[in-house]
Amino acid sequence: MASFTLKVNGKQHQVDVDPDTPILWVLRDNIGLVGTKYGCGIAQCGSCTVHLNGNAVRACVIPVSGVGDAEITTIEGLSPKAEHAVQQAWIEHDVSQCGYCQAGQMMSAAALLSQNPNPTDKDIDNAMNGNICRCGTYIRIKDAIKTAAKNLS
Amino acid sequence: MVLGFNWLVSCKPAAENVVEVPKEWFNINAFVKIGDTGLVTIMSPNPEIGQNVKTAMPMVVAEELDVDWQNVVVEQAPLDTDLYTRQVAGGSQSIRRGWQGLRMAGATGRRMLLEAAAKQWQVPIEELTTDKGVIYHKSSGKSVNYGEIANSAAQIEVPENIELKDPKDFKIIGKPTKNVDGPKIIKGEPLFGLDIQREGMLISTIIHPPAFGMKIKSFDASEALKVNGVKDVFRVDTAPEEKEWSDINAFPELIAIVADNTWQAMKGKEAVKVEWETVTPGESSEDHENALEKAILSSADEPARKDGDPETAFKNAAKVIEKIYSAPFLPHNTMEPMNFFAHVTADKAELVGPIQTPESMRKSISSLLKMPLDKITVDMTRMGGGFGRRLYGNFGLEAAAISKKMNAPIKLVYSRADDMTQGTYRPAYKITYRAALDENNNLTAFHVRGAGIHGGPVFANRFPAGTVDNYLAENINVESNISTGAWRAPRSNFVAGAEQSFLDEVAEAAGKDPIEMRLALFERAIQNPIGDNNDYDPERYAGVLKLVKEKAGWGKEMPGVSRGVAAYYCHNSYVAQVIDVIEENGKPKIKKVWCAADCGIVINPEGAKNQIEGGIIDGIGHAMYSAVTFTDGKADQENFDRYRLIRLREAPMEIETFFVDNGIDPTGLGEPSLPPVMGALANALYKATSKRLYSQPFAQKDIVMG
Numbered sequence: 001m002a003s004f005t006l007k008v009n010g011k012q013h014q015v016d017v018d019p020d021t022p023i024l025w026v027l028r029d030n031i032g033l034v035g036t037k038y039g040c041g042i043a044q045c046g047s048c049t050v051h052l053n054g055n056a057v058r059a060c061v062i063p064v065s066g067v068g069d070a071e072i073t074t075i076e077g078l079s080p081k082a083e084h085a086v087q088q089a090w091i092e093h094d095v096s097q098c099g100y101c102q103a104g105q106m107m108s109a110a111a112l113l114s115q116n117p118n119p120t121d122k123d124i125d126n127a128m129n130g131n132i133c134r135c136g137t138y139i140r141i142k143d144a145i146k147t148a149a150k151n152l153s
Numbered sequence: 154m155v156l157g158f159n160w161l162v163s164c165k166p167a168a169e170n171v172v173e174v175p176k177e178w179f180n181i182n183a184f185v186k187i188g189d190t191g192l193v194t195i196m197s198p199n200p201e202i203g204q205n206v207k208t209a210m211p212m213v214v215a216e217e218l219d220v221d222w223q224n225v226v227v228e229q230a231p232l233d234t235d236l237y238t239r240q241v242a243g244g245s246q247s248i249r250r251g252w253q254g255l256r257m258a259g260a261t262g263r264r265m266l267l268e269a270a271a272k273q274w275q276v277p278i279e280e281l282t283t284d285k286g287v288i289y290h291k292s293s294g295k296s297v298n299y300g301e302i303a304n305s306a307a308q309i310e311v312p313e314n315i316e317l318k319d320p321k322d323f324k325i326i327g328k329p330t331k332n333v334d335g336p337k338i339i340k341g342e343p344l345f346g347l348d349i350q351r352e353g354m355l356i357s358t359i360i361h362p363p364a365f366g367m368k369i370k371s372f373d374a375s376e377a378l379k380v381n382g383v384k385d386v387f388r389v390d391t392a393p394e395e396k397e398w399s400d401i402n403a404f405p406e407l408i409a410i411v412a413d414n415t416w417q418a419m420k421g422k423e424a425v426k427v428e429w430e431t432v433t434p435g436e437s438s439e440d441h442e443n444a445l446e447k448a449i450l451s452s453a454d455e456p457a458r459k460d461g462d463p464e465t466a467f468k469n470a471a472k473v474i475e476k477i478y479s480a481p482f483l484p485h486n487t488m489e490p491m492n493f494f495a496h497v498t499a500d501k502a503e504l505v506g507p508i509q510t511p512e513s514m515r516k517s518i519s520s521l522l523k524m525p526l527d528k529i530t531v532d533m534t535r536m537g538g539g540f541g542r543r544l545y546g547n548f549g550l551e552a553a554a555i556s557k558k559m560n561a562p563i564k565l566v567y568s569r570a571d572d573m574t575q576g577t578y579r580p581a582y583k584i585t586y587r588a589a590l591d592e593n594n595n596l597t598a599f600h601v602r603g604a605g606i607h608g609g610p611v612f613a614n615r616f617p618a619g620t621v622d623n624y625l626a627e628n629i630n631v632e633s634n635i636s637t638g639a640w641r642a643p644r645s646n647f648v649a650g651a652e653q654s655f656l657d658e659v660a661e662a663a664g665k666d667p668i669e670m671r672l673a674l675f676e677r678a679i680q681n682p683i684g685d686n687n688d689y690d691p692e693r694y695a696g697v698l699k700l701v702k703e704k705a706g707w708g709k710e711m712p713g714v715s716r717g718v719a720a721y722y723c724h725n726s727y728v729a730q731v732i733d734v735i736e737e738n739g740k741p742k743i744k745k746v747w748c749a750a751d752c753g754i755v756i757n758p759e760g761a762k763n764q765i766e767g768g769i770i771d772g773i774g775h776a777m778y779s780a781v782t783f784t785d786g787k788a789d790q791e792n793f794d795r796y797r798l799i800r801l802r803e804a805p806m807e808i809e810t811f812f813v814d815n816g817i818d819p820t821g822l823g824e825p826s827l828p829p830v831m832g833a834l835a836n837a838l839y840k841a842t843s844k845r846l847y848s849q850p851f852a853q854k855d856i857v858m859g
Contacts, residue, residue: 001381018381021416029356029414034348035341037537038415039488040569044793047488075341087339094331094759097767098203099338100345100488100537125802132793134488134538135203136770138804140763 004064008033009077019065024048026064027074035075035103039132046131049104049111050074056111058130075103078110086110089148097135105131109145117152119145172224172300179303181265182311183236184214184258191286191300193220196230199251200242200509201334202539203767204823205760208333209248210255212756216325217259217318220299221285227333232511232531242509242536243544243639245724245821248756252819260315268312269305270297320754320816329759334535344535346506347566349494354562355384357411357555358418361404361575362429364786365635370430372408377424382417386410386425387558391550393520399513402547403576403636409555415566422568433634435786438481438581441606444631445583448604449477453627457613460683461623466598470589474662478586478651480849481780482606483579483640484788486798489537490572495552496562497522502529502553503562507536507543514546518553541639545577570791578781579640580606582647586655589623594663596674598623603648606633610644615722616694617656619687620674635783641771642824645723646831650776650849653719653832658845667718667836668702671695689722693751696813697729700749704811705731714744717836721829725820727751727813730769730829732805732837740859741841743773743805746833748826750810753817761822765810768826774799776831777852797850803858 006013006023008031015030022041027033027050036059039047043058050059051073078084086109096102105128112119112127119127124145133141175188186194195211195218211227232240239250263283270288271278274295282289286299299306320326337344362368374386392405408425412418467473493506502524508514511531519526536543552565567575582605589598599621603611609628618624640646660667675698678691698720701707707718713735720729731747746769755761778797782789790796835846838856846855 017414018416018420020420025414025416028348029416032350033341034343034350037345037488038347038490038566040793041419042569042792042794045488045569075339082336082340090339091331091335094335094763096203096332096335096338097205097763098488098536098538099332099334100203102338103341106339128801132488132798132800134486134540134771134798136767136774136799136804137763138770138799138801139766139806139808141801142804 006064006067006072007069008072009074015064017064020063022060023050023062023064023067023072024059027059033074033076037100037103039101046108047101047104049107049131051107051111054111054114056108075107078106084110085148085151086113086144089144089151092147093140093144095137095140095144097137101131101133105133105141109141109148112145113149113152118149175300179307181262181303181307182258184255185218185262187299187303189300189303191298192224192226193218193286193299194226194228197227198230198237198240199247200240200511200533200536201229202242202509202536202543204242204247204764205332205757206242206247208330208760209756210251212325212330213252213255214259216323217256218262219283219285222325222330224286229533232515232533234512240511242539243541245726245823245825247821249725249820256317257315260317261311264312264315265306265309266299266302268309269302273302273305326754326756327758330757331759345489345537346494346534347489347492347537349505349534349564351494351562354564355411355413355559356415356418357409357552357563357565358422358568359551359565359571360408360410360422360425360427361571364435365403365576366431366433366435366786367429368432369406369408370428372428373426376426377410377421380417380421380424382413383421384411384413385559386421389551389554389558391521391547391554393517393550395520397513397517399510399545400517400547401545401577401636401638403634407551411555411559411563418566419568436633436635437784438782441581441633445479445581445604448629448631449583449585449602451629452602453629457611457626457628458618459625460618463598463600463623463625466623467587467589467600470597471592472590472662473587474659475585475587476655476658476847477583478654478847479583480581480647481782482581482635483775483779484573484781485540485542485640486573486796487536487538487540487542490569491548491567491575492565493549493552494562494564495549495556497553497557500528504530504549504553505532505534506549507534508546508549509539509543510546514549517546517550521550522553522557540641541643542577545638569793573781573791573796574788576636577638578635579646580608580637582610584610584648584651586652588655588659590663594665596621596659600625602627602629604629604631606631606635607637610648612644612648614686614688616689617674619678619682619684622683624683634786642723642828645721645824645828649719649721649723649828650831650835653721653829654835654846657717657836657839666708668698668707671698671720693727694720694722697727697749697751700811700813701729701731701747704749704809705747707731715837715840717833717838717840719829719832719836723828724824726822726825728825728829730833732833734837734841736841737859740857741838742859745807745809746805746830748808748810749813750822750826751813751815752822752825753815753819755812756819758812761812762810764822765826766808768824769808769830770799770804772827772830773805773834774803776834776849777803777858778850780850780853
């Protein structure tokens with residue numbers, strides 16, 4: 001066990017965990033932010049997508065010892081009152097079915113739009129390729145990203 | 154920090170003109186609570202797996218209660234067999250089976266409110282009207298909000314003989330309505346079983362045998378117990394004495410690893426050394442292939458259905474078309490892996506988590522723990538997917554057994570590999586179709602023989618039964634030690650694609666348009682059906698085909714577009730689809746899916762469309778990319794690195810859905826759009842590539858998509 005200070009959603013959190021603990025489980029079990037989901041544990045499904053200094057990463061494979069001073073943003077911290085353009089577009093398009101993968105989807109989408117405010121279809125395909133949705137909400141996800149892009153411009 | 158998890162947590166809809174949160178609530182009945190401000194709580198009785206019944210079922214209650222939807226708060230009901238019936242998510246039946254009861258619950262509530270107002274104002278009840286949660290007495294100009302009269306209404310005796318609304322007066326039913334949990338989902342609020350956190354809760358992982366046919370011989374936990382946070386490692390038997398239908402489980406005996414947190418429990422699991430023993434021989438995919446092949450080359454002891462004289466008709470045929478189709482085992486792969494919370498003490502058991510069959514789970518747990526039913530509660534969380542996997546609650550039994558042993562609240566967490574290799578798969582199937590055509594290219598005989606692991610896939614009384622004079626249907630069971638179970642649209646999820654691909658070949662061989670050929674068969678079933686137990690309505694079947702034909706502009710020249718069509722009936726609903734495939738960088742790409750559906754009255758067009766789209770994408774994905782194969786009883790795919798699920802770039806670019814508007818009582822939509830799309834896809838890809846597809850997953854060897 002070792003002590004780490006993490007910056008999550010703009011707040012400092014001190015946690016006492018094994019250094020190899022993936023940040024997914026630190027967020028969920030230690031900090032109590034369960035919006036970030038476990039799906040595969042090997043960075044293949046995207047359910048655990050969070051932002052590390054604004055970049056979309058898979059929290060299930062990044063050990064807490066590797067985070068350092070980097071800023072972690074989770075779905076709970078994407079915006080203070082769920083008014084991020086991506087979150088609003090997700091409501092407008094009624095994207096969710098079971099909803100389990102959607103936090104990861106939204107975090108990937110938000111990172112894409114912060115780096116590329118006007119993504120082409122191809123850009124969206126590439127950015128979202130790491131996020132699986134078994135319910136099959138992909139068309140709505142794509143439409144919602146386009147709406148969010150429009151509302152951000 | 155530990156977060157409290159309240160599955161009953163309410164959420165006020167985010168809209169303007171929403172009434173205040175009440176100080177006091179009045180129970181009108183099991184479905185309806187009305188607050189003193191007029192805010193209404195409606196209980197959603199059935200498990201929510203993403204099929205959106207948590208929005209649709211309360212909409213039906215709200216309609217008859219006649220309240221403003223924006224003043225409705227929805228709560229998930231607990232398992233309560235006294236208050237609710239059929240609290241199951243399965244078979245696309247929640248809406249169909251719930252329809253009448255939900256309407257009655259709303260209408261009874263409204264009637265009680267009216268009676269209370271009539272009594273208070275001393276006026277005849279017939280003079281009262283309601284609108285959006287307010288009762289009006291026109292002649293006196295009086296009005297009262299439901300919230301103000303709810304206390305009196307709650308004292309009224311529950312009335313019988315209630316009149317229901319005329320569907321033409323529906324205001325909520327038929328209106329596109331957003332997912333009631335949407336606002337929570339976008340904030341990442343705790344909604345799912347895996348999100349449960351409780352004071353003092355431990356986390357358990359499990360080890361099940363690595364291959365079907367194996368069981369635990371011995372294990373050594375000494376290294377695991379040295380892992381930080383690991384509390385205990387033990388063998389646990391989770392088989393209930395009395396089995397419910399839902400107790401399908403190839404691995405009732407497990408090793409449990411209990412730790413303070415999830416990562417420690419996962420690390421502890423890696424450190425356990427287990428010796429396994431073989432009970433029955435491990436099977437490989439080649440064995441399944443051979444066994445299924447052998448089965449369809451034999452014949453069933455008894456035909457599932459036989460009309461006319463198929464043997465003679467085939468002998469006299471001018472042309473016989475015969476094809477074989479196959480599909481692999483499929484894990485469900487809900488995005489939320491199996492998990493459950495249990496707190497078992499000496500005198501009671503509390504279970505919370507994702508379960509499609511809470512009532513069966515409670516019975517099984519009662520048998521396992523030897524504890525009376527009334528000491529056991531099972532509460533349902535929102536589920537990160539179901540697709541049939543969560544009909545089989547082995548994980549709940551495991552959680553209960555582990556909690557009992559630890560004498561502590563525990564949350565059982567499966568890894569993806571545990572989940573994908575646990576079994577309860579969609580069975581592997583093989584099916585052979587034969588069609589006889591006479592010299593005028595009329596279909597004179599039809600023969601289907603299907604074989605499947607733990608049961609053949611054929612529905613003997615479905616189309617084309619009833620449309621052909623000479624018909625033979627056979628089902629052959631193939632035994633295996635690999636466990637199988639219901640998977641979104643059981644059996645239909647294979648048969649539809651095979652049958653609809655075959656009919657496309659028959660139409661081609663007959664020189665007929667595939668839609669016209671099907672319509673002619675339905676016409677036969679309408680005018681002069683063969684047999685009297687055909688379990689479909691040929692007019693509704695033909696109706697969806699005609700609708701998709703019209704909407705898609707079937708038959709018109711579309712340069713660069715290859716089209717395929719399919720139609721299927723299952724779960725009491727009818728679906729027809731046309732798929733347009735184009736070429737992109739020399740490879741086929743799905744441009745658009747046109748879908749016509751007849752599920753009777755559409756409660757929530759927004760959710761209904763989402764279900765249709767999801768079923769289409771899910772169906773295309775599994776037909777195209779997904780399979781689990783076996784080597785000596787061990788699954789060759791354990792995670793999403795080797796197991797493919799469809800991804801965003803592979804989804805159709807567009808789906809357009811049309812509903813038949815016929816006012817018939819509603820039927821389900823969680824499953825019916827999936828089965829036919831596998832056929833429409835194969836038929837469109839044939840047009841695009843001149844290659845017929847017989848063996849799923851198509852993309853494994855036969856085709857590369859753009």
